Amino acid sequence: MSMLQIKDLHVAVDGKEILKGLSLTVNAGEVHAIMGPNGSGKSTLSYVLAGRAGYEITSGSIVYKDEDLNALAPEERAAKGIFLAMQYPVEIPGVTTMTFLKTALNAQRRARGESDLDALNVLKRVREKAGSLKVSEEMLKRALNVGFSGGEKKRLEILQMALFEPKLAILDETDSGLDIDALKLVAEGVNTLRSPERAMLVITHYQRLLNYIVPDRVHVLSAGRIIREGGKELAHELEAKGYAQIVKDAA
Amino acid sequence: MNAALSRLDARRAEAAEQFRMRGVPHRRVEAWKYSDLRAVTDADAVSNAGAAQWTIEHRSGDVEFVDLSSSAQPDWVRAHLGALKSDSAMGAASFAFAHAGFALRVPRGQSGEVRVNFASAGQARVLIVLEEGASLRYVETVPGHLEGLQNIGTEVRVAENAHFTHARTALTSAKAVQIADIAGTVARNGSYRLTSGAFGAELSRLELKLSLDGEGAEAHLAGVGVLADGTHADVTTHIVHAAGNTRSTQLFKNVAGGKSRAVYQGQITVAKGANGSDSRQTAKALLLGQRAEADLKPELEIFADDVKCAHGAAVGDLDVDSLFYLRARGIPEAEARNMLIRAFLEEAVEEIANDDIRALLWQAVEDALPRAMESRP
Numbered sequence: 167m168s169m170l171q172i173k174d175l176h177v178a179v180d181g182k183e184i185l186k187g188l189s190l191t192v193n194a195g196e197v198h199a200i201m202g203p204n205g206s207g208k209s210t211l212s213y214v215l216a217g218r219a220g221y222e223i224t225s226g227s228i229v230y231k232d233e234d235l236n237a238l239a240p241e242e243r244a245a246k247g248i249f250l251a252m253q254y255p256v257e258i259p260g261v262t263t264m265t266f267l268k269t270a271l272n273a274q275r276r277a278r279g280e281s282d283l284d285a286l287n288v289l290k291r292v293r294e295k296a297g298s299l300k301v302s303e304e305m306l307k308r309a310l311n312v313g314f315s316g317g318e319k320k321r322l323e324i325l326q327m328a329l330f331e332p333k334l335a336i337l338d339e340t341d342s343g344l345d346i347d348a349l350k351l352v353a354e355g356v357n358t359l360r361s362p363e364r365a366m367l368v369i370t371h372y373q374r375l376l377n378y379i380v381p382d383r384v385h386v387l388s389a390g391r392i393i394r395e396g397g398k399e400l401a402h403e404l405e406a407k408g409y410a411q412i413v414k415d416a417a
Numbered sequence: 418m419n420a421a422l423s424r425l426d427a428r429r430a431e432a433a434e435q436f437r438m439r440g441v442p443h444r445r446v447e448a449w450k451y452s453d454l455r456a457v458t459d460a461d462a463v464s465n466a467g468a469a470q471w472t473i474e475h476r477s478g479d480v481e482f483v484d485l486s487s488s489a490q491p492d493w494v495r496a497h498l499g500a501l502k503s504d505s506a507m508g509a510a511s512f513a514f515a516h517a518g519f520a521l522r523v524p525r526g527q528s529g530e531v532r533v534n535f536a537s538a539g540q541a542r543v544l545i546v547l548e549e550g551a552s553l554r555y556v557e558t559v560p561g562h563l564e565g566l567q568n569i570g571t572e573v574r575v576a577e578n579a580h581f582t583h584a585r586t587a588l589t590s591a592k593a594v595q596i597a598d599i600a601g602t603v604a605r606n607g608s609y610r611l612t613s614g615a616f617g618a619e620l621s622r623l624e625l626k627l628s629l630d631g632e633g634a635e636a637h638l639a640g641v642g643v644l645a646d647g648t649h650a651d652v653t654t655h656i657v658h659a660a661g662n663t664r665s666t667q668l669f670k671n672v673a674g675g676k677s678r679a680v681y682q683g684q685i686t687v688a689k690g691a692n693g694s695d696s697r698q699t700a701k702a703l704l705l706g707q708r709a710e711a712d713l714k715p716e717l718e719i720f721a722d723d724v725k726c727a728h729g730a731a732v733g734d735l736d737v738d739s740l741f742y743l744r745a746r747g748i749p750e751a752e753a754r755n756m757l758i759r760a761f762l763e764e765a766v767e768e769i770a771n772d773d774i775r776a777l778l779w780q781a782v783e784d785a786l787p788r789a790m791e792s793r794p
Contacts, residue, residue: 216745219737244747256742260760260767266746269756274747326746 168229169194169334169365170215175226177207177214177390183224184210186390192334195362199376199401200369202387203409208369209253211387212338215367216250217243230334244270245277247333251323251340258310263322266310267292271329295328299355317348324355335359336367341375353378373405388413425490428499433513436464439506451680451712452651454507457594457620458566463510466566468517469539478529480553481522485542494520498544501572501600505624508598511570515540518569523551523579532556538565538593544572547579547607554582556774559595561588561616566596573601575609577631582610584774585623586781589616589788591648597623605631605660612769613640614778616785617648617677626655629663629694636665639765641778645788646675646706655684658694658724667698670765672758673709674789682714683728689720698728703735703761705790758786 170192177185184207192198202208214221215228217240228235235243258266268288275282283291292306299321311319320340327335337356341349356379360366368379376384376398384400385392388409393416394400404412441463442448443455468486476482483494490498498520499512511518518541523529525548535541535557547553559567575581581603587595595618603609615621627636642650656665671679681700702711713730735757743753762782769775 216741218741218745239750240741240744241747241749241753244745250745252742252745254738256736256738258739258742258757258760260763261756266743269752270743270746270748273749273752277747277749330747 168192169231170367171229173227175214175228176224177210178222178224179210179220184390185214187226188387188391190385190392192365192367194365196382197360197366197368197379199381199384200367200387201371201373201384201401201404203371206387207390208371208387209338212250212336212369215248215336216240241273242277244330245274249327249330249332249335251327251335251337253339253342255311255319255323257312259312261310262307263310264289264292264306267326267329270326274330291329292325295325298358299325299328300351301325316343317345320344320348320352321355324352328355328359333363334365334367336369338369339371340368341370341372349375350378373401376401386412388416425495425498429513432499432509435509436506436513442506448653448682451678451682452620452622452649454594454620454622462566463507463568464514466514466568467539468515469535469541469567469569470537471519471541472534472536473519473531474534475530475532479524479527480529480531481524483520485518485520485544486516493522493546494544497546497572497574498542499572501602503598503600503626505598505600505626507568507596507624508570508600511540511568511598512542515542518542520544520546521553521555522546522548523553524548526550528552530554530556532558534558534560535567535569536560536563538563538567540568540570542570545581546574547576547581549576550578551576552580552582554771555584556777557583557585559587559590561590563590563593563595565592566594568596569598571597571599573599573609575601575603575607577604577607579604579607581608582771584612584778586614586778587616587618587621588781589645589648589785590618591645593618595621599623599625601625601627603627603629603631603634603636606633607631608635608637611638611640612766612774612778613638613652614781615640615642615650615652616781617642617644617650620649620651622651622653624653628657628659629665630659632660632662634660634663638665638667638669639768640669641762641765641782642669642671642673642679643762643782643785643789644671644673644677644679644709645785646677649678649680651680653680653682655686656696658685658687658691658696661691662693663691664694665696668765669700670762671702671711672762672786672789673702673704673706673711674791675706676708677706677789678709679711681712681730682716684716684718685726685728686718687721687724687726691721692723694721695725696727700730701761702732703758704732754790755786758790
């Protein structure tokens, strides 16, 4: 079943067209990688999927589980199972990590007509996932992302993904700023969430992450369009040849 | 009439003269640039404002109490009342005209707590004396139903090793003009901690002038302002680091909705020779209403060499990245805004060590927030 279907998508930011006819289909159970150089439109794709204001769809469509995504607010998308692991998770002083997790989880549950979980129940669920991602109790008590290292922030993103159990997870440059140990830890966290019901879109500049999260399909994004598609071996070809050569080959 | 009492009368006459000379402050007076008191009241109204009603709601520990409207005053009142030289016209008026108010003294080494409610318009004077090693928790409230002009002048004397904790909550009273003028001195290793909640009036002003007179003296001021449409709240502070190794911190946070105005003026003076002193001040405002305004003015005057001073001010709207992050995690926009506004204010409240005071102030914040938020056009 197709989880996500993007057809001839054009997106403008501040009146400037960034995505210029992007088409992509992702089925449940699949992991797709989007690779592209800086400025190719990778982050724009992730933001437009999550519903960020200022990313205007000028033509084309995004259908998520038979629903037009463009009509939904970011919080509605989250409740319906879309999760974006952000490249730069924000720091929010004055809101503890645990309070944030509880508020977000219950907001999603409420939107789906499910009952709120009490603090103890949320804590239990968080602890189940926190251990393997090395998210400490101390981190959970601190203000959200405040004073967290780059690795801690990314681990917390994956913890949220595990907690919210999304249907479609988008990982935007989750590898950026991570050393190899942190990268492995994050990749393991992602791999344990692979399932036949869940689709993932892994957005990255480098092939490195794809050694650990092995994709079913690889798409190369350049100047707002997908210029090549292939299996996981395409990532290695990119690594060997570089973006410039692939872009030239495709032209 | 004995000599000491006539000295008190002389001080009172001097204060009346000071008010007569200066008149009601207005925006061409630098210290009142952002809060034009003369636009909402005049000198006759101030001098005829009468006595403000006050109720001591709680008094515990070892605290002496004197009603200033009675004719017999103990020596310590005669020695201190009106003795702090201030250049504040409204401070002078609170002393000169009403003959109302009270004095508190905590004897050497003792401690206590006092809660007072200033329920009506008018003027009153408060004198607080903490002797060596004493401590006092003083909680002041102004109710939301206040109408008209209220002008409360407070003098505080903190002796060596004494600790004064002062909490103030003035609830929203859009038909009131509400002035609190505080002058204080802190001796060696003494401290003054102020927590203020201002929830908007036609015009409200908290003016605090504090002199850190002895080595190791400290002042820590924190405040929140939550303003609904049509209200104005001004916090003006002047901390004088008169001695070496003195420390002051200030953190004031305002949320301004509708067409409201938040003002913070924070002057810090580090006197010649006050080496090793350390001062920090931060003032921030979130403008929720498109016609809301904040004027934040930190000001430093440094005459010593070896000092640390840090100050910052910022005015803005809620951070769009934070708002998107919370919404992308499933938190609806209104709830996300709410969380971020609370988080913004929280920083100025979380430092309050006493649970009751923190709860009192936070409850007032909770009560005031919906009105400040609804006025977003």
